Amino acid sequence: MTPVEAQSRIAELRAQVARHDELYHRRAQPQIGDFEYDALKRELAELEAAWPQFARGASPTEQVGDDRTEGFQVYRHRERMMSLDNTYSETELREFHDRLVRELERDGLKFVIEPKIDGLAVSITYEKGKLVRAVTRGNGIEGDDITTNALTIKSLPRELKRADGVPLPAVIEIRGEVFLTTEEFLRINRQREEAGEPLYANPRNLAAGTIKQLDPREVAQRKLEVVLYGRGYVEPASALPETQAQFHGWVKAWGLPTVERFWTATGADEIWAAVQELDALRDTFAYATDGAVVKLDAVPLQRRAGSTSKSPRWAMAYKFAPDRAETQLRAITVQVGRTGVLTPVAELDPVQLAGTTVSRATLHNRDEIARKDIRVGDFVYVEKAGEIIPAVIGVNPARRAPECVPYVFPEKCPECGTAVVQLEGEVAVRCPNFSCPVQVRRRVQHFASKACVDIEGMGEAMVDVLVEKGWVHSVPDIYQLKRENLLTLGKSVEKSTDKLLEAIEASKRAELWRFIHGLGIPHAGAAAAKDLARTFGGLERLASARYEDFIREKASVIGGIGETMALAILAYFAEPRNRAVVDELVRVGVQPVVPNSGSALAGKTFVLTGTLPTLTRDEATAQIEAAGGKVSSGVSKKTSYVLAGEEAGSKLEKARALAVPVIDEAEFLRLLSGG
Ligand SMILES: NC(=O)c1ccc[n+]([C@@H]2O[C@H](COP(=O)([O-])OP(=O)(O)OC[C@H]3O[C@@H](n4cnc5c(N)ncnc54)[C@H](O)[C@@H]3O)[C@@H](O)[C@H]2O)c1
Ligand SMILES: [Zn+2]
Known part of the structure; x- marks a missing residue:
């Protein structure tokens, strides 16, 4: 070179x-x-x-990979959060061991081997045993304050338990990972698929995306979990553990979720054996693991070994090479999503990969295909590293046939023939045609889905038919469907047709937030739709809102609606075609139900804590919202009531400190019934 x-x-x-x-x-x-x-x-x-x-x-x-994003307060770690050196090679892992033995000038060094959890790094600070803050790694020096979101994690105790022989430090930063179980990951992706939203490739990305949601209520709907294994700042210094193994014991004694298992080992051979044992067991862990972390056990020796600018010298991650297979790429199909994004998909010769048969894999986007020079007919490598959706990661150049030609990404939408566009600063290529049949289908499917106005009998397949027949060109067309047309769809369909028409008619009076959610405004999920419904009280009022309307008082934006979302909503309705959908919906006679503003709960903010005798949290929330109130996760001076049940925690104390009225379920039900 x-x-x-x-x-x-x-x-x-x-x-x-x-x-x-x-x-x-x-x-x-x-x-x-x-x-x-x-x-x-x-x-x-x-x-x-x-x-x-x-x-x-x-x-x-x-540098440490920086996760700080807009919309969060940054908070400075008392002690830096580091990354880890990593390797895929057994030899390098052994060298790591030998180097420490050499540098610390002693044989028989003891090591701890832990699973490397593939989640998002967090630091949780407990002061006098109480949880005061959760912060992401950020750039290692300061991270995003995600306390409100972290508090939605049920397994994360607000308070450390006291246990005999285990110190309770005045201040401690406990480090760990936020993750999602595979099961929860699949559940959310299924929902996203139904709503026509892009899927997450793996649980780690979804967990990371979730903890950075600006709206804690959206976070609460996904079951995040946490596992804790490390420490940052500890005060007083006498509360430091002597070894990492001992620290695991403390984490458990404090009542925190910790790794299911760790190993101790002396010498490179024992370390390697433990790593292999971990590899064999890791499928049984609750979280995805992408490796093993080998740490020097003795804390004083850790200190002597020190660290580089980004990682400790006393620890090393051994990463398991991903499951990978080679197979032939038969074709590339291009799918068009609800917002017009074209996603290329690899059609593969079926191949076994990590226990499943894979015949399709994502190719991400046009630029990625070009960058990897992937051609139809190539032998490609497919990978599924923690990644549940397999991806094509590259080509085996040795097996390329001479007749393979570079892939030309479609310049026209495969569904409607409109020339595609790529917006400045975006990797996605889009079909800009608002009437593109697939986009129409996906928009209508989203609108009619359970998560939105919920029209029974109008599932995805039905929508496909209606669009194909040319009866539905946009969402409002649903309300113009003709009985005689529907009757042509098959023999003896009278009954189902009438049922469908009834369901459509009934949906005209769905709750307002369901309509708002159904419009599919970018960035605005169900919780935001509820805020918007409460604030604007009508579709047209929302559609003609101005920037000022989103801002109450000074600089405070409505409920969970931040600046970014407010701008997205304005941009959405600035588009005449979107605005026309609202006008048309009103014209065909939809009458969204607006929560009763005359009830005693209207406009009141509730915080729920503890377990109620008869109502579940979801039920109480639904009742509050139906009566025009709202539920928020943290107690502040603006909270109207704290609804407390058994085992109410720190929220109750905070409510008392701020003199916020605390009510029990019986009082709540009285309020609700207007008594
Ligand atoms: N695919 C991509 O495009 C892409 C881009 C950037 C980074 N990455 C991946 O992310 C990693 C780099 O990010 P990183 O700096 O977070 O490094 P890392 O994930 O390799 O290692 C450091 C992190 O591991 C975590 N960890 C999990 N279990 C642990 C345990 N038992 N003990 C200690 N730490 C544990 C900690 O959060 C720590 O911050 C690399 O492995 C890289 O493959 C991928
Ligand atoms: Zn199109």
Whole structure:
């Protein structure tokens, strides 16, 4: 490699790694697998070591991937949060061991081997045993304050338990990972699929995306979990553990969720045996693991080993190579989503991968196909590393047939023939045609779905038929369907037709928020739709709202609606076609039900805590909302009532401190009935 080549390759790799860091850490939407990413980063590190004259300036090899995003307060960690050095090689893992033995000048060093949890790093601060703050890793020095969202995690105690022989530090930062179980991941993706929203590739991305939701009520609807294994700042210093193994015991004694299992080992052979045992067992863990973390056990020795600018020298992650298979790419199909995004999908010769047969895999987008030069007929590598949706990660160049030609991404929408566009700053290629049949279908399917106005009998297949027949071109057309047309759909369909028409008619009086959600305004989920419904009280009022209307008082934006969402809503209705949908809905006679504003609960904010004698949380929430009130997660001076049940925790104390009225279920039911 000539100096010029090295210099330009370093620059190129730095840009690539920085881009993938941004996609992974900030947007939770990586476009390449970890294995591939790690290979890029390793190449960069090696080049920087070999050509120090070109390695000046900030490099991603020396920084912790930064997850800070807009919309959160940043909070400074009392002690830095670090990354981990990692390797896929047994030899390097053994070298790590030997290096420590050499540097610390002693044999028989004891190590702890823990699962490497594939989640999102968090730091939870407890002061005098009480949870005061949850912060993401951020850039390692300061992270996003996600306390409100973290409090939706049921398994995260608000208070540390006291136990004999276990200190309760005055201040401690406890480190761990937020994750989603596979089951919950699949449930959410299924819902997203129904709503025509893009799927998350793996639980880690979904967990990361969830903890960074601006609306804690959206977070509460996904069952996040947490596991804790490490420590940051501890005060007083006498409350430091002597070993990492001991610390695991404390975490458990404090009542925190901890790793199911860890191993202790002395010597490189024992370490390696433990890593392999972990590999064999990791399928049984509640969380996805992408490796094993090997840590020096003795805390004083950890301190002696020290750390680099980004990771401790006393720990090393051994990562399991992803399950990968090679197969032939038969075709590339391009799917069009609700918002017109074209997603290329690989049609593969079926192949066995991590226990399932894979015949389709995502190719992400046009740029990725070009970057990897993936051609129809190629033998490609398919990977499923923690990634539940398999992805094509590259081509085996040795098996490329001479007749394989570069893939040309469609310039026209495969569904309607409109020329596609790529908006500035976006990787997605879109069909800009609002009347594109697939987009219409997906929009109508979303509107009619359970999550929105919920029209029974109008499932996806039915919508497909209605659009195909040319009876439905947009959402309001649902309300213009003709009985005689529907009767042509088959023999003896009178009964089902009448039932469908009844369901359609009934849906005209669905709750307002369901209509708002059904419009599919970008960034506005069900919880936001509820806020909007409460504030605007009508579809047309919402559609003609101005920026000022979103801002009550000074600089405070409605409920969970932040600045970004307010702007998205304004942009949505600024589009005449979207505005026309609302006008048309009103014209065909929909009468969304607006919560009763005369009830005693109207406009009141409730915070629920503890277990109520008869109502579940969801039931109480539904009743409050139906009566025009709202439920928020944190107690503040603006809270009207705290509805408390058994085992109410810190919220109750806070309510008392702020003199917010606390009521029990019986009083609540009295309020509700107007008594
Ligand atoms: N696919 C992509 O595009 C892409 C982009 C950037 C980063 N990544 C992946 O993310 C990783 C880099 O990010 P990183 O800096 O978070 O490093 P990392 O995930 O490799 O290792 C550090 C992190 O591991 C976590 N961890 C999990 N279990 C642990 C345990 N038992 N003990 C200690 N820590 C534990 C901690 O949160 C810690 O911050 C790489 O592995 C890389 O593959 C992928
Ligand atoms: Zn189209």
